[in-house]
Amino acid sequence: MFCDQVSLILTAGSGGNGCISFRREKYVPRGGPDGGDGGHGGSIVIKVNSNLNSLFHLCKKKKYTAEFGYPGARFNKAGRVGEDLVLEVPQGTLLYNEETNELIKDFVTNNEAMIFMKGGKGGFGNAHFVSSIRQAPKFAEQGETGASLTVRLEMRLVAEIGIIGLPSVGKSTLISRITDAKPKIADYPFTTLIPNIGVVEMSRWGGEKNETFVVADIPGLIEGAHKGKGLGDEFLRHISRTAFLIHVLDCQSNDLFRDYKIILNELMAYDPVLALRPQLVVINKIDTLDSKNRGKTIEDFNKFLKLNLKSKAPQVLAISAVTGDGLKDLIHLSWKASQKFRQASLAATVSNQAVKSDYKIFRPHLDKISQAFEILKEQEGFRVKGKRIEQIADMSDFANKEALARIDDIFKKMGILKELKKIGAKVGDKIMIGDKLTQFRG
Incomplete structure (x- = not known):
């Protein structure tokens, strides 16, 4: 089952209570206090696992709590530290504070881990409070309560190229031809109900063996998707990270221009920035047209784009996902776009390295706590x-x-x-x- 969004209540483990105890042994009539300290509570750790492609494993429970610290014991024995709770998430997961909608962390690197909530401090046993004026303390600290927060996890596929279009224009057929992805393909609308992701190997298309890029196929959009019609626009978040969009149109449509405008308007309604993302318009199923109609269709559509978008008109490519016509050109154009994206991402990573430490870590106690009141x-x-x-x-x-x-x-x-x-x-x-x-x- 696919799940790309989940709300959870995360609670760090509370610290263990300190022990109130006095040493009582034969021949030791006044042994004094010997109560041990409680153990610290377990922390909540969030870690990226690139083998995961959904948040479904976290949907089964609403509340996740780390292990509590164990109480101290007599003979100055400290309690065991609570075990950390590690929650694994897919690459591309965003962590939000559910109450304020504040973005806390964007997990994009494999094996990246973050101590999100530090466990509560263990309480001191009565042996800790011995002094010259308090030689037999009959009290100990309780364990500190673990912090709790309601968070929202949103998964956004980490793909360089996004495939968009109306239902039944051939998006799933296209991704099945250029990658090893095996989406469900049928001749009816909304066959694709969840995003599909695949890796394009350039060696199959005349490139080097180590050259690859990732493509995401988004379920079909219809007019009014931003209002919740059809499958809505909830899956558009998965192409928010993409550098380049492949906009697929069906050459058998009664009105190609209207189809193009529908998707463009839906992108604009969802996210204006996404609507301005570089696009390649792909007119699919050209194997169903003769050479004369094929040329006229492309020529008319180019005129339409130049008239409406002028200098911002995207490139138009005619393909057949079934026969393979035009796929090699499509792949190489996509590869060039993915390379530009990687170079820009690398530059952004270097310039933002100092910002990474700014992410908040929710911890109920710190090494140095302000004495202000x-x-x-x-x-x-x-x-x-x-x-x-x-x-x-x-x-x-x-x-x-x-x-x-x-x-x-x-x-x-x-x-x-x-x-x-x-x-x-x-x-x-x-x-x-x-x-x-x-x-x-x-």
Whole structure:
């Protein structure tokens, strides 16, 4: 089954809880705290696999969660780190934030991998909090909650040449003749229901053995496709990466000019940039015309293009996908277009290498978290906001008195206590940090 778009809820693994434990052995009456730290949660990793040609394997589930970190144990034993969850995607997959529609990453290189969401931090065990004034801490940190995000994956075929046209003009027959692709071919509209992709080997057409390019055959468009008629225009995304379009027309059509305009208008309605992509107009099935009508058809169509598009008129080529007439010329023109595309892509890759690091990595904790905070006065009390203080609150057990005493110490060290007093906080006022609630103790 073909699937080129899927929405998923991705959740990184939460960290394991720290352990509260005291060493108790024979002949060791006061062993002291020995609670180990919890393990970090597993991360969400997205990796490109060129052997995949669909997102169907990800359609079976809506939610994907990495393994949680394991809790710490007595004798200062740290918990096991959660296993990373690796999601494989085909080349040409776009990763979007579903809520904001922001493009996060474009996966185009085989075996390219990205740590998309870092797992939650494991909580410290009580042994970590031993100090000269706190010799037997009876609290430990909870594991940090793993970040969660709803994303959308869109697959766009990585093809250099796109074949477009109305239904039943011979697109599938053409791709089956020039590549090893085996699309369904029949004499009725909408035989092709999903995009087909094939590799053209130039050695079959007088080129070198190592010379190849990729061609995509898009299901037929009809008038009003951008409004959802027929198969709609949902598959046009697969030719958005192409450098060159082969626009196939049927010479047996009652109105070639109208057919050409229909596809051009649909491209314009979907994406004006795509409509301006270089095109080669291919008039197919010329084996059904005699030489006189063949020449007249091409001449009339060239006049139409020059009259309407003037200097932007594309080249016109007459072929027969069934007999093979004109296919060699078509292949060599396509090869030249693919070479130009590769050179331009290489230049763009070199100039954009520094930009790759700009992609966002969603991680609930960083090596260096800003100590900055903000206090908002609300109807119920005061809300303290800030990455570090919210992380500490998330990992603290507010039901434990010693853990709350630690929060008070942190308030004092970070300057939050001073700021709360400054804006009028009184003993007993509610203090909200993330989804945790405590009282101001002065």
